[in-house]
Amino acid sequence: MKLSALGRIALATGIAVLTTGVLPSPAHAAAAPVKKKILPVLVEFSDASFQYPDKVKASTPDTYFGAKKDSVTSFLSEVSRGQYTMVPAVKEQFVGPIKLPMKAGGCDHGQINTLTRAELTKRGLVEGKDYDSLSMVFPAQKTECFWAGLATVPGGTTWINLYGTASGLDVVGHELGHNLGFAHQGRLVCTGGKLTACKSDGGSAKTIMGGGGWVSGFSAPELIRAGWLSGSATLKVTKSGAYTLRSLHGVGSGTRALDIALGKDRLVIEYRHAAGSLDAKIEGVHAYRVPKGAYGSSSIIDTTVKNKEAADADAIKTLTDKTNKVSVAVVSSGGGQARVKVALNGESLSAVEATPTKTATPSPKATGASPSASASTEAKVEVETGGSEPVTETSSGTDLAATGTLSSTLPLAAGGGAALLAAGAGVLVLRRRRKRA
Incomplete structure (x- = not known):
């Protein structure tokens, strides 16, 4: 799999702005190996479709479930030493493309989330039963999103703003790391x-x-x-x-x-x-x-x-x-x-x-199971960081992490709700990781 130039840039560093939401602490109990069912969904808009839909459909199973080391399942299994992996939620390994009744512009990730889940419900796919993690993949050409990927921190939702035909593990794996409760280091x-x-x-x-x-x-x-x-x-x-x-x-x-x-x-x-x-x-x-x-x-x-x-x-x-x-x-x-x-x-x-x-x-032993978050609970926000912001881990709170450039406010609508992120002390435009002497 190849990562586009924009995708690589999106994995550079940004800045953290923390809201009152905080990350949960590890549990103090051993856990059996965890398998999470992930559902990649290809999403299109009323005015925007994938430029190369056949290539996107062919590359998506590769990215998430391929046998090579640079797939999501292979990576998570190796890095956790067999304690955690992700498996397809459906036999076809992905759903879609689904055409949403909305325009691409404005980067309304909350509406994308709401409409996608509504369509999955119509198809009989229930969160928590049929899938644990939802990954929405959509064409970037008209969305105006300033990020290549977005994720709940922690949780089970990712948005992949697709440049080209495949984002690759560097983007998808990064966002799934946020789902596991990891901020930017x-x-x-x-x-x-x-x-x-x-x-x-x-x-x-x-x-x-x-x-x-x-x-x-x-x-x-x-x-x-x-x-x-x-x-x-x-x-x-x-x-x-x-x-x-x-x-x-x-x-x-x-x-x-x-x-x-x-x-x-x-x-x-x-x-x-x-x-x-x-x-x-x-x-x-x-x-x-x-x-x-x-x-x-x-x-x-x-x-x-x-x-x-x-x-x-x-x-x-x-x-x-x-x-x-x-x-x-x-x-x-x-x-x-x-x-x-x-x-x-x-x-x-x-x-x-x-x-x-x-x-x-x-x-103390800690569980490998990651917290999950439904659409209705995704009500707080965190954006990319390149520094260290002290936070206290507790057992509540769900944030969002965006991989990409940053504006002073980020509208969030999840499950029909809405919130705004104030930029606070500092906001940086995303940059390539430079060589430091």
């Missing part, structure tokens, strides 16, 4: 590895949610948020010690992330190395700041000055936070394994034992 530049001297600068390239593309998978905080690093795969560090990490992605058991208290926030440490079809161009130990336990809204910590295209770009060597009395140092890294020292309570890294401490405990 920002980048914090921390001078000299000091966590008290950081500034927000663009997006992370270590996740599909930060512009890294599907081949970077999801980051450790996102996997924790989804419940895919439960049990001993994530260790909560409670005393100083040295720890061995295996690569974040790939099959097999072992510790894949360290979770460290940083005041009210969390510090998550991961090791990245090529595994399967993921991380072929990523190497090294990486760190993330998790604001107030909101694992789906983390930011990568960058202490390097290397070109961002380097394999070990953003990889850390040392981190210090004098305020919270935490220090981290990478002892060794490479070949699929890393050794990391962690000093807490102001202790010296040089005094840390060379063997793993027995006081580390597995993080």
Whole structure:
């Protein structure tokens, strides 16, 4: 599958504007492997149709359910290590094209949602019974939408503003990440590895949610948020010690992330190395700041000055936070394994034992099941972010995330309701992810 130029641009970075809606926290219970039924629906308008309908109909099953690694089902199965995947809701693998009684202009995604669901109901397809996730795909030529994709955060609804004949996994997978409760992952530049001297600068390239593309998978905080690093795969560090990490992605058991208290926030440490079809161009130990336990809204910590295209770009060597009395140092890294020292309570890294401490405990197990949201509950909004906006995860609230350029207000009509998003402190026009020296 090929991603159009506009689709690639739409995966760059933007800015976050959070409403009162917040992301739900992971549940504290183990879950069996999850299969979600997704229903792609091809949507046309009274004044706009697909330019190449046969090609769109041929590419849609490929994008969502193809056997290749760059399909939605293959990607989610691999990145979750078999704990989560999506299957076709109907035998034909998609529905449509459906001709909606509305014009394309104005980008009325709420009306698209309402009319599409009404048509599905007429056809006997019931949400929650026949399908868990709805993905509406429509031609972009006349819509005037400023985004290539839109999604509920969390939830089960995506809108794909199709440029060409296939958006590809980079767009669709990104929006489904929002459905899982992931915001956009920002980048914090921390001078000299000091966590008290950081500034927000663009997006992370270590996740599909930060512009890294599907081949970077999801980051450790996102996997924790989804419940895919439960049990001993994530260790909560409670005393100083040295720890061995295996690569974040790939099959097999072992510790894949360290979770460290940083005041009210969390510090998550991961090791990245090529595994399967993921991380072929990523190497090294990486760190993330998790604001107030909101694992789906983390930011990568960058202490390097290397070109961002380097394999070990953003990889850390040392981190210090004098305020919270935490220090981290990478002892060794490479070949699929890393050794990391962690000093807490102001202790010296040089005094840390060379063997793993027995006081580390597995993080609480979390379910891999993602929350669902019906059309009638999609009443709050979130738009793309390139920075870190502290939020608190609770068990309520559904937002929208738009992949694309941004206006100061975003009309939202879901299930007949309406709301407006105030742009707040800042709005950025979407841009290509630049190379940083």
